[in-house]
Amino acid sequence: MQDTKAKILLNERYRQNYFMMRLEAGWEDFVPGQFVMVAVPGGKSFLRRPFGIARLTGEGILEICYKVVGKGTLDLSSVPVGTNLQVLGPIGKGFDISKGTGNISILVAGGYGIAPLLGLAEALVQEEDRSNIHLFYGAQNEEHLLYLDEFKEMGIGLHVATQDGSLGAKGLVTDELKKFLLSTINHQPSTIFACGPHGMLGAIKMIAAKNRNISSCQLSMESYMACGLGVCAGCVVKDSLGNFVRVCKEGPVFEARELSDI
Amino acid sequence: MQDTKAKILLNERYRQNYFMMRLEAGWEDFVPGQFVMVAVPGGKSFLRRPFGIARLTGEGILEICYKVVGKGTLDLSSVPVGTNLQVLGPIGKGFDISKGTGNISILVAGGYGIAPLLGLAEALVQEEDRSNIHLFYGAQNEEHLLYLDEFKEMGIGLHVATQDGSLGAKGLVTDELKKFLLSTINHQPSTIFACGPHGMLGAIKMIAAKNRNISSCQLSMESYMACGLGVCAGCVVKDSLGNFVRVCKEGPVFEARELSDI
Amino acid sequence: MKPNLKVKIGKLELKNPIMVASGTFGYGEEFHKNFYDISKLGAVVTKGISLKPRLGNKTPRVAETASGMLNSIGLQNVGLRAFITEKLPFLQRVHATTIVNILGEKIEDYVELAQTLDEEPGVHAIELNISCPNVKAGGVQFGTDPKLAAKVTSSVKKKIKKPLIVKLSPNYHDMPLMAKHVVDAGADALSIMNTITGMAIDAEKRRPVLANVFGGLSGPAIKPIALRMVCQVYMASKKQRPIVGIGGIMNITDVVEFLLAGSSAVQIGTANFINPTIAADLVDQLEQYMIDHDIADIKELTGGLIV
Amino acid sequence: MKPNLKVKIGKLELKNPIMVASGTFGYGEEFHKNFYDISKLGAVVTKGISLKPRLGNKTPRVAETASGMLNSIGLQNVGLRAFITEKLPFLQRVHATTIVNILGEKIEDYVELAQTLDEEPGVHAIELNISCPNVKAGGVQFGTDPKLAAKVTSSVKKKIKKPLIVKLSPNYHDMPLMAKHVVDAGADALSIMNTITGMAIDAEKRRPVLANVFGGLSGPAIKPIALRMVCQVYMASKKQRPIVGIGGIMNITDVVEFLLAGSSAVQIGTANFINPTIAADLVDQLEQYMIDHDIADIKELTGGLIV
C-alpha cells in the first residue's frame, strides 16, 4: 500500500452517471478486488472515497469506474484531466483466485460492482480455460451496462440481465445464476466471485449455501470508511463468530460463509 | 446591490502575484471606490472575499484586480475562465467626486489600492481638466506597478515612487506627495482620494490635516468582513465621535477627519 | 393541495418555520431593500438589544475557520430606545413577524427590556439571549448556570404576555437539564443553540486573530453538535415545548434534519452571509420538499426521526 | 544549530512534541509497515484499551460532516491481555515511544489497567480516557463530573510510577475547573481534548446516520473550540502541568497555533486518515519551522501567544 500523487489521464462520463477515470499511479501490482482511497478535491469531501480497482496496466496506469451518487463523486466528475489526485492503495484482500483453480469461475456483478470483476476476469483468462469462466451481470437497463465489449473480447460466457429486459434476460441476475446452476454445471465444482449491492450479495450467499458444488463463494463487501488503513475500525462487518472484521483490511473480499451480517 | 452569478471572462496573472479578473456581471452602474464580495470556489474559503471594483464597462463587465495573499486568493487564481462566480455588489459608499469639483484631484495609491483609483480616474477625466488630476502611486518596484499604461493614456499627472527606485522616485509615495504639495499647488484647493495599506492612509491623513488647501481627504478603508451587507457589524472602524461605523456600509470611503482609528 | 407550513411558538403562529437568527440579519432593512420581502419569513429575529446602546468589542471581530466563522461583535446594538423609534417602525411597516432578541447584564435589565417590548405592537415574541455574563454574579454567564437561567426566565415571564423564547448556550454541557430548568421556569419555547466559544490564532503574528481573543463559532462546523443538542432535549423533555433549531443550516436538507431531530422551527444564521437570499429560498424549497414528499403538515416532520 | 524539539511530559522526555492520537493510529503497525518509522514520532498513543476485549458499536460507525467526521466506534479494542502479548511487543521492537490510552467502566478497571501496564517496560506513559460512562454512577461520564474525574485520577496515580496523562472531555463546560480538579488529583499532564458529541441525520431515510445515533466529532471543524480550551486552561492554571493539544490539527500552522495557545505537545488524530504520512511530515516541518523562525528550543513556543 502506498499513498501516491497520481495525475489524471482520463476522467469521462462513460454511461449514464458512471464515470471512468485513469490515473498515472506508477504502481506495479495489485490483486483483483483490491481498492483505492481517493482524496476528492473541491473542499466538500473531508474523507477520502473508496473505489474498486478496475485495472492496473503494465505502465502503472490505474483505472477506476465510479457512479455519481453524492457530493464527493459529483465533485470528482468535474476534476479536469491533468490534476494530481492523492490515491492510497492498493488496499485490502482481493479475490483469491487460487481457490478456484480448475473450477468453473462464476463472476457476478451488479452496478459498478463490474469494475473489480474486469480486473479479475483479465487475471482468470491467463490461468483458466475461457469456456470455464462465466460472467453474470445485472443492471437497470442496457444503458447501465459497463465494459461489455471488454468482456466480449475475452471470450468468456456472458449472462446479462436487465430489469427492463432491454438487453439479455429480463429480471434479476441472481435468477439467471440460479437457472445456470440448476442446468449446465450442477455437477462441476465452481467458485463464485461477486461484487455488487448488498441485497445481491445476500441472495448469492443463499444460493451458494444451498449448492454443494460451490467450494468458494467470495463476496466483495462495502461499508462506510474513514481511514482505509485498518486503524479506525469504522468499516467493520460481523463475521460468523460474531466478531467485527475490517472491510479495508480483512476484506473487502470475504468468503460468504465467514460473514454473518449478510 | 445585487447578488449575481457572473461568468469569468478573464482570470490571468497580471504582474508578480497580482491577478486580473473580468466577470460578466451585467450591472449597469457603480461609484468608483465601491467593492464586491466574491464567493471563492475550492471549499477552503467559507466567507466571501472583498475586492475593490476597478472598472465596470458599458456592457456590464466587471473588472477586479487581486493580490494572492492567502488561501482564498490562491484558490481564486486557479478558477478557470467560464466558471460562474457568485458576486455581490456594488457595495458601500464610494468616492464623492462632487466634493472635488473645480479642485485639483490628487489620487494616491499603494499596492492593489490602484484598482479602485482606475475607475475613479476614468470618471474624473470626464468631468475635470486632465492637467488638474494627479496620480501618486507607490510600489515595491517597477514590477509591482499596475495599470500604468491606462493612466498614461488618460494624460493625467503621474508621480510614481518605488522602494528600490526601479521606476520613478526612490522611496515612499507619500514623500512625493508632500513635495508636490509644498511646491506646485500649495495655493490651490485640492481633494485627495486614497486607497492603499493602512500605514499609507495614516500618513496621508496627517499630510491632509496639516494642509489647509485640502478640503476633502477621502480614504478607502479595509477591514475583516463577514457579510458585506451591513448586518454583522464585523467590519467596523471607529469614527471621530468614538462610534463604530461599518466599512461595508458607511464606507469603505471615509473622510479622513471622520475617522479616529487611523 | 397546498401543504400547511404554519407552526406555533407559544401563542404565536408563524407562516412557516423559517426564521433568521439574531445578529445575522441586522434589523431586516438591508435584506428587504436589496433582496426580498422579509414578511415572507416565519420570523425575523433582530440583533440582540440591550437597554443602552452598546459599542461592542474592538476589531478584528470576525475570523474565518474551517466550515465556519468566529465572531466577537460584543453585542453592538442601537439600544432599546433607538430600536423602538428607528428600527421597529420599519419592521412593522413591511409586516415582518418580529422576534426581538434581548440581552442584559443583570436580571433587572432583561425584565425592563421585555416589559417595554411587550407593550410594542410591532413585537411578536421575545427571545432571551442568556449567553451573556451576569455582572452581578461575577461574570458567570446566565446560560451556564441552570438556576440563574431559570431565574431570569421566570422573572421575565411573570411580566410579559407575549411568547417567551429562551435561547440556550452550548457552552453549558447538560442541555436536557438546562432545558428542564428553563421550561419549568415558564419558557414558551427554546432556541437551540447559540455559538460555541472558540478562538483563532495568527501563527505568524503570535496573536489571537480576534481582538477579544475568544469568539463564538457558527456555521456548518457546529451543525453536528447543534443537531445532537436539539435531539437530546427533544428526547428528554416531558413537558414538551417547541424547539427552534439553530446551527450551521445552509440548505433544505439541513432544515429537514433539524425538524426531524425535534425542531418545530429553525433559524438561519451565518448562511445569510454566504447567500443573502437563502432564507427566502428555503421557504419555497421547504414547501416544495413537502409536496415532493407528500407531507401535508410541517408538524409531521418535527421529531420524525426513526431511532 | 539544530533546534531542540525535546519536551517533557512528567518524567517522560519525548524526542519531539508530535504524537498521534488514540484511535486514529491503531497500534502503529499499519503506519510503520506502509509509511514511515514510527519511532520518529514524539509518541504513539494507542487505541483505547479496556480490561476485556470490546466488540464496539453497530455500523455505520463513521459519518462525514463539514470539515470533520463523527465516529461511534464504541471503543472496540483487543483488550489488555491481547494488547500486551500481540501489540506491545511490536511497538517495543520498533522503539516507538508508547503511551497507552485506557478506559474503564468503573474506577477499579482504570486502576487495574494502569497497574498492569505500569509494569510493562514497553509502556512509557498512560493516558486516561475519561470520556466513558461510569456504570457504577448510572452512566454519567467520568469526564463530565470534576469530582469523579479527580477520583479516578488519584486512584490511578497512587498505584503507578509512570507519567499519567488525563485526557479531558469537551462535553464538560468548565475546562479550567475540570483541569484544576484533575491536576490537584495528581495528573502529570492534560490532553485537551477528546471528541465533542454530535450527530448526523440522513434526511431521506429519516434516520441517524450512525447506528449509535450519537458520535464524537473530530477534525478541523472543532479546532477553534480545542484551541480555546487549551488557552483557557493554560491561562487559568496556577500549578502548571504540560498540556497536550488535540483537535483538528492538519498542518504545521495548526501545530504552532496549539503550541502558542499553551500546549507542550500535540496529537494528530483524524488527519492521519486524510494523509497517512502527516505526523512524520510534521516532525520535519516543525524542525524546519524552528530553523526558519530562529527558535532554538520548542519550549519558546509553548504559551507564546501575545494577548
Ligand SMILES: Cc1cc2nc3c(=O)[nH]c(=O)nc-3n(C[C@H](O)[C@H](O)[C@H](O)COP(=O)(O)OP(=O)(O)OC[C@H]3O[C@@H](n4cnc5c(N)ncnc54)[C@H](O)[C@@H]3O)c2cc1C
Ligand atoms: C471497498 C469499496 C469499494 C467501492 N468501489 C466503488 C467503485 O468501484 N465505484 C463506485 O462508484 N463506488 C464504489 N464504492 C462506493 C463509493 O465509495 C461511494 O459511492 C462514494 O464514497 C460515495 O461518495 P459521495 O460523496 O458521492 O456520496 P455521499 O454524498 O457521501 O453519499 C451519497 C449516498 O451514498 C451513501 N454512501 C456513501 N458512502 C457509502 C459507503 N462507503 N457505503 C455505503 N453507502 C455509502 C450515503 O449513505 C448516501 O446515501 C465502493 C465502496 C467501498 C467501501
Ligand SMILES: Cc1cc2nc3c(=O)[nH]c(=O)nc-3n(C[C@H](O)[C@H](O)[C@H](O)COP(=O)(O)OP(=O)(O)OC[C@H]3O[C@@H](n4cnc5c(N)ncnc54)[C@H](O)[C@@H]3O)c2cc1C
Ligand atoms: C473593502 C475592501 C476592498 C478590498 N479590495 C481588494 C482589491 O481590490 N484587491 C485585493 O487584492 N485585495 C483587496 N482587499 C483585500 C482582500 O479582501 C484580502 O486580501 C483577501 O480577502 C484575502 O483573502 P485570502 O483568503 O487570500 O487570505 P487569508 O488566507 O484569509 O489571509 C491571508 C492574510 O491576509 C490577511 N487578511 C485577510 N483578509 C483581510 C482583510 N479583509 N483585511 C485585512 N487583512 C486581511 C490575513 O490576516 C492574513 O494575514 C480588499 C479588502 C476590503 C475590505
Ligand SMILES: Cc1cc2nc3c(=O)[nH]c(=O)nc-3n(C[C@H](O)[C@H](O)[C@H](O)COP(=O)(O)O)c2cc1C
Ligand atoms: C455575527 C454574529 C452575531 C450574532 N449576534 C447574536 C446576538 O446578538 N444574539 C444572539 O442571541 N445570537 C447571536 N448570534 C448567534 C446566532 O443567532 C446563531 O445562534 C449562531 O450563529 C448559530 O447559527 P448559524 O450557525 O446558523 O450561524 C450571532 C451570530 C453571528 C455569526
Ligand SMILES: Cc1cc2nc3c(=O)[nH]c(=O)nc-3n(C[C@H](O)[C@H](O)[C@H](O)COP(=O)(O)O)c2cc1C
Ligand atoms: C475513529 C476515532 C477513534 C477514536 N478513539 C479514541 C479512543 O479510543 N480513546 C481516546 O481517548 N480518544 C479516541 N479518539 C479521539 C482522538 O484521539 C482525538 O482526541 C480526537 O479525534 C480529536 O482530534 P482530531 O480532531 O485531530 O481527530 C478517537 C477519534 C477517532 C476519530
Ligand code: FES
Ligand atoms: S476504514 Fe478505518 S479500519 Fe477500515
Ligand code: FES
Ligand atoms: S461586513 Fe458585516 S457589517 Fe460590514
